[in-house]
Amino acid sequence: MRCLRLFLLSLGLGTALASCLSLEPKPTASQAYDWPVYLGDKASSQYAPLTQINKRNVHQLEVAWTYHTGDVWDERFSQIQTNPLIIDGLLYGASPTVRVFALDAQTGALRWRFDPPRADTTAAANGTAQFLGVSRGMAYWADGEDRRLFFAKGAYLYALDARTGHPIAAFGQGGRIDLRDGLGRDATNLYVSATTPGVLYKDLLIQGMRVSEGADAAPGHLRAYDVRTGAIVWTFHTIPQPGEHGYETWPPDAWERIGGANNWAGMSLDEARGIVYVPTGSAAFDFWGGNRKGQNLFANSLLALDAATGKRRWHFQTVHHDIWDRDLPAPPNLVTVERDGKRIDAVAQITKSGFVFVFDRETGAPLFPIEERPVPASDLRGEETWPTQPFPLRPAPFARQHFTEADLADLDPETHAALLDSFRTMRAGGQFVPFGTTGTVLFPGFDGGGEWGGAAVDPEGVLYVNANEMPWVATMVEVETRPAIESAASLGALTYAVHCATCHGADRTGGAQQTYPALLDVHRTLSQAQVREIIEQGRGFMPSFQRLTPSEKDALVAFLFGEPEAADAGDRKEVLDQQAAPEIPYTFAGYHRFVDAQGYPAVKPPWGTLNAIDLNTGAYRWTIPLGELPELTAQGIPPTGTENYGGPVVTAGGLLFIAATKDEMFRAFDKDTGALLWETKLPAGGYATPSTYLAGGRQYIVIAAGGGKMGTRPGDTYVAFTLPD
Numbered sequence: 001m002r003c004l005r006l007f008l009l010s011l012g013l014g015t016a017l018a019s020c021l022s023l024e025p026k027p028t029a030s031q032a033y034d035w036p037v038y039l040g041d042k043a044s045s046q047y048a049p050l051t052q053i054n055k056r057n058v059h060q061l062e063v064a065w066t067y068h069t070g071d072v073w074d075e076r077f078s079q080i081q082t083n084p085l086i087i088d089g090l091l092y093g094a095s096p097t098v099r100v101f102a103l104d105a106q107t108g109a110l111r112w113r114f115d116p117p118r119a120d121t122t123a124a125a126n127g128t129a130q131f132l133g134v135s136r137g138m139a140y141w142a143d144g145e146d147r148r149l150f151f152a153k154g155a156y157l158y159a160l161d162a163r164t165g166h167p168i169a170a171f172g173q174g175g176r177i178d179l180r181d182g183l184g185r186d187a188t189n190l191y192v193s194a195t196t197p198g199v200l201y202k203d204l205l206i207q208g209m210r211v212s213e214g215a216d217a218a219p220g221h222l223r224a225y226d227v228r229t230g231a232i233v234w235t236f237h238t239i240p241q242p243g244e245h246g247y248e249t250w251p252p253d254a255w256e257r258i259g260g261a262n263n264w265a266g267m268s269l270d271e272a273r274g275i276v277y278v279p280t281g282s283a284a285f286d287f288w289g290g291n292r293k294g295q296n297l298f299a300n301s302l303l304a305l306d307a308a309t310g311k312r313r314w315h316f317q318t319v320h321h322d323i324w325d326r327d328l329p330a331p332p333n334l335v336t337v338e339r340d341g342k343r344i345d346a347v348a349q350i351t352k353s354g355f356v357f358v359f360d361r362e363t364g365a366p367l368f369p370i371e372e373r374p375v376p377a378s379d380l381r382g383e384e385t386w387p388t389q390p391f392p393l394r395p396a397p398f399a400r401q402h403f404t405e406a407d408l409a410d411l412d413p414e415t416h417a418a419l420l421d422s423f424r425t426m427r428a429g430g431q432f433v434p435f436g437t438t439g440t441v442l443f444p445g446f447d448g449g450g451e452w453g454g455a456a457v458d459p460e461g462v463l464y465v466n467a468n469e470m471p472w473v474a475t476m477v478e479v480e481t482r483p484a485i486e487s488a489a490s491l492g493a494l495t496y497a498v499h500c501a502t503c504h505g506a507d508r509t510g511g512a513q514q515t516y517p518a519l520l521d522v523h524r525t526l527s528q529a530q531v532r533e534i535i536e537q538g539r540g541f542m543p544s545f546q547r548l549t550p551s552e553k554d555a556l557v558a559f560l561f562g563e564p565e566a567a568d569a570g571d572r573k574e575v576l577d578q579q580a581a582p583e584i585p586y587t588f589a590g591y592h593r594f595v596d597a598q599g600y601p602a603v604k605p606p607w608g609t610l611n612a613i614d615l616n617t618g619a620y621r622w623t624i625p626l627g628e629l630p631e632l633t634a635q636g637i638p639p640t641g642t643e644n645y646g647g648p649v650v651t652a653g654g655l656l657f658i659a660a661t662k663d664e665m666f667r668a669f670d671k672d673t674g675a676l677l678w679e680t681k682l683p684a685g686g687y688a689t690p691s692t693y694l695a696g697g698r699q700y701i702v703i704a705a706g707g708g709k710m711g712t713r714p715g716d717t718y719v720a721f722t723l724p725d
Contacts (some may be wrong), residue, residue, distance in 0.1 A: 080706025684715025
């Protein structure tokens with residue numbers, strides 16, 4: 001076995017096959033160990049068999065280098081969520097405005113940088129950079145001297161020469177393809193983006209994408225592209241078309257008009273079996289499904305597809321007819337577990353609800369019992385919720401499932417009394433309580449439970465996952481009827497309610513701790529021309545709304561600035577005819593965390609946790625609060641944990657590294673006990689998953705410190721740590 005390991009390492013394959021063979025290659029000081037795939041490997045293990053940094057010496061870690069991208073784009077919203085790749089001595093990362101760069105992995109010195117052209121065709125009137133979303137990572141492919149780096153910005157997927165950063169001219173049109181092409185309906189003005197990289201199987205790049213979560217969402221097809229030309233090789237319809245499996249779980253014409261059911265979180269690959277495991281999100285509109293009655297396969301599903309052809313092998317749906325935005329938030333982990341003395345190759349999927357579903361990788365058979373339980377019915381007009389939902393019996397959920405009066409935070413009596421008054425006006429309960437026109441507590445909230453940072457697994461079959469324990473409040477608002485529109489409501493108000501209220505709130509007060517800004521006083525910071533430009537081109541995480549008619553755009557700007565509408569009678573009638581009797585009779589009042597007057601979560605701590613779950617037995621090895629708020633610690637309150645974004649990395653040195661927390665710390669824990677072994681303050685919050693690698697005989701751990709989430713300061717820094725010489 002030792003000879004086999006050395007032979008594989010000599011070919012550069014030892015790391016990739018170690019997971020399958022349960023080996024732990026330990027590179028010597030003269031060897032290199034790369035982080036060549038998003039989240040470490042195609043199994044999404046977030047694990048490295050490195051031991052140079054270990055429990056005994058991790059407290060000695062010091063900064064090896066820092067790199068500043070220099071393009072923080074907004075003092076409130078700029079972020080970096082990238083899990084960088086490290087290949088052949090180069091580190092590949094992305095900046096807040098999705099400039100891609102290569103650094104010397106030992107020194108942090110810049111080797112090259114590529115700044116993609118704007119994703120739209122209209123020049124910015126004020127010269128500011130506009131873009132869509134973030135880049136959580138890249139995909140790397142090589143065949144001899146042909147080495148390519150794939151990443152997306154907005155709707156465009158780029159192929160770069162990994163050595164120079166120059167676009168590969170033979171790929172698509174001058175080095176890029178448009179992800180809107182090939183969707184089977186006109187998606188020219190629809191929101192399509194890809195924040196998470198695809199996965200490579202032989203000469204195929206299997207790619208997911210983000211789409212809108214509203215009524216105008218594009219379909220969430222999965223596509224495999226030829227890595228050399230960019231041509232589509234196969235397509236899997238996540239909303240089945242006539243004759244395809246699952247078609248009967250939708251209205252007959254759903255495939256022509258419903259969108260979503262997309263893979264935005266990434267995917268995992270069993271290369272030996274040729275199976276790609278794809279988690280999908282909910283169908284759109286997220287919060288009312290009366291126009292998509294049925295179970296809605298393959299939304300909210302873990303799909304096992306033949307990687308060469310896209311043919312379905314098996315699937316499991318984690319939420320039937322989702323109206324809670326319970327997207328599967330992260331790639332599943334491929335792991336080998338022991339059951340009754342036998343080794344079983346498994347796939348484990350975390351969820352926003354805090355569940356872990358574990359299946360036989362080959363057959364899809366559950367490795368722990370799953371029970372279909374009755375759930376409440378919706379009282380919204382036209383909605384038909386599915387009568388049951390699946391609950392795994394083991395492992396136990398890694399986030400609390402119920403929110404009652406007894407769970408309300410009690411940091412002080414006055415705050416507790418105010419929370420109690422608010423809570424008694426809301427609906428609450430366990431999972432799958434339908435939203436209504438009265439506020440409903442969703443717990444865990446819209447960001448989990450589990451989130452896009454994902455979980456890590458080690459060769460022992462232990463899964464490590466961080467969790468949020470933040471309650472959110474959801475409220476549905478009935479869209480005005482045609483007579484009311486004609487007689488009273490302005491076109492701008494209706495356009496805002498249909499297209500903007502979900503994020504910015506029905507009352508324009510924003511939400512989600514500055515993730516979505518308030519628009520009540522937009523005239524104080526932006527001109528009407530700038531607002532119109534943002535509507536048409538998008539900005540940061542806001543997609544383009546080019547699809548709105550000129551009259552709708554004019555009316556929306558007038559509404560936001562409190563001015564009379566300028567549309568003439570003909571334009572108004574045309575738009576009113578389009579908006580009459582809207583297919584979706586409700587809009588969403590916005591994403592609102594349930595917090596007290598000081599901004600602390602309305603639930604008793606912990607507000608964030610880190611968990612180690614033995615997937616061999618389903619039992620927990622340990623659970624600890626993750627993060628603390630210094631002002632509360634100073635009052636004698638034990639560490640509460642905080643909301644957290646970004647995942648962990650585990651190593652053979654017995655360590656778990658994670659940043660993620662609102663307190664902007666980067667920490668190392670004993671993976672066996674959960675004991676804190678090291679921590680340091682970052683220049684900004686590390687809301688990303690770190691990477692670890694060996695270069696020049698030294699092990700490094702690197703994190704993107706981009707900040708910007710949860711109202712924290714933004715940053716532009718990559719920080720690498722190593723042991724002293």
